[in-house]
Amino acid sequence: MAYPLQLGLQDATSPVMEELIQFHDHTLMIALLVSTMVFYTILTSVTTKLTNKNMLDSQGIETIWTIAPALILILIAMPSLRVLYMMDEVNNPHLTVKTIGHQWYWSYEYTDYKNLEFDSYMIPTQDLIPRQFRLFDTDHRMVVPTDSPVRMLITADDVIHSTAVPTLGVKMDAIPGRLNQTTFVVSHPGVFYGQCSEICGANHSFMPITVEAIPLIHFEDWSTSMLAKI
Amino acid sequence: MSEAINEKIKNYSTAPFDARFPNTNQTRNCYQNYLDFHRCNKVLSAKDHDVTACEWYKRVYKSLCPIGWVDKWDEQVENGSFPGKI
Numbered sequence: 001m002a003y004p005l006q007l008g009l010q011d012a013t014s015p016v017m018e019e020l021i022q023f024h025d026h027t028l029m030i031a032l033l034v035s036t037m038v039f040y041t042i043l044t045s046v047t048t049k050l051t052n053k054n055m056l057d058s059q060g061i062e063t064i065w066t067i068a069p070a071l072i073l074i075l076i077a078m079p080s081l082r083v084l085y086m087m088d089e090v091n092n093p094h095l096t097v098k099t100i101g102h103q104w105y106w107s108y109e110y111t112d113y114k115n116l117e118f119d120s121y122m123i124p125t126q127d128l129i130p131r132q133f134r135l136f137d138t139d140h141r142m143v144v145p146t147d148s149p150v151r152m153l154i155t156a157d158d159v160i161h162s163t164a165v166p167t168l169g170v171k172m173d174a175i176p177g178r179l180n181q182t183t184f185v186v187s188h189p190g191v192f193y194g195q196c197s198e199i200c201g202a203n204h205s206f207m208p209i210t211v212e213a214i215p216l217i218h219f220e221d222w223s224t225s226m227l228a229k230i
Numbered sequence: 231m232s233e234a235i236n237e238k239i240k241n242y243s244t245a246p247f248d249a250r251f252p253n254t255n256q257t258r259n260c261y262q263n264y265l266d267f268h269r270c271n272k273v274l275s276a277k278d279h280d281v282t283a284c285e286w287y288k289r290v291y292k293s294l295c296p297i298g299w300v301d302k303w304d305e306q307v308e309n310g311s312f313p314g315k316i
Binding site: 090092117177182 | 242243244245246247252254255256257259260289292293294295296297298
């Protein structure tokens with residue numbers, strides 16, 4: 001999960017996020033190399049004592065510094081498009097969860113079999129117990145089975161919200177009257193956090209998303225117990 | 231034919247990929263299945279056929295559509311104020 005002074009991306013918990021991290025590292029490395037080279041070139045140009053008042057043009061270097069950036073851009077575009085299309089692949093989901101944004105909480109609906117629906121409010125800071133994370137933990141979590149393609153359908157009840165879980169590589173806008181679809185697979189069990197990512201009023205910063213991934217054999221027990229409770 | 235559909239309904243886990251709605255926006259997928267369920271019911275009951283095949287559309291729209299939307303549309307259908315063509 002996120003931690004103070006974090007610079008990089010959170011560790012991946014889904015195959016897609018692993019690919020996105022690799023692409024990000026690849027592109028950032030190219031950006032750093034280019035920036036270093038440019039900085040060095042400027043620095044040496046500005047501090048040199050050499051002068052040549054007769055240099056007008058040079059076909060050679062102009063050709064090189066046109067072709068080289070084009071090749072670099074191709075080197076970036078290829079993995080970019082590969083990951084983009086990978087994210088769009090058809091995968092037959094095992095489960096559908098609906099996420100509905102409200103001011104200022106999320107509600108989740110699991111209606112493939114019975115009608116399981118519940119709200120998920122942030123735990124107020126004064127009510128936290130020692131193991132809980134401030135501004136992240138919620139009273140009810142969105143529970144999903146591990147290693148199963150999950151379809152998430154997102155909408156909102158009032159204003160625009162956005163659901164995001166960085167470690168899963170998920171971010172999708174919640175728009176009233178529209179049903180947005182995203183899919184993900186959780187690689188290993190755990191609890192994963194995200195926050196509302198579209199300004200939605202006074203408590204926009206206080207409506208987090210908590211996803212809990214458990215093995216499939218336990219998932220049915222959870223949904224049965226939730227149906228009994230709610 | 232109806233055995234095939236009943237078999238599909240029995241083995242239902244969640245709404246499968248529908249090539250008519252390949253993109254992110256699934257609003258129409260939900261709405262279309264809701265319409266198709268009611269149309270299927272209307273047509274089959276008019277001819278006194280078995281309506282269990284229509285159950286497929288119901289399972290799909292129940293999976294996809296938010297409960298609030300379904301409740302609102304059900305109320306409109308009951309009132310006769312549902313805007314869609316059934």
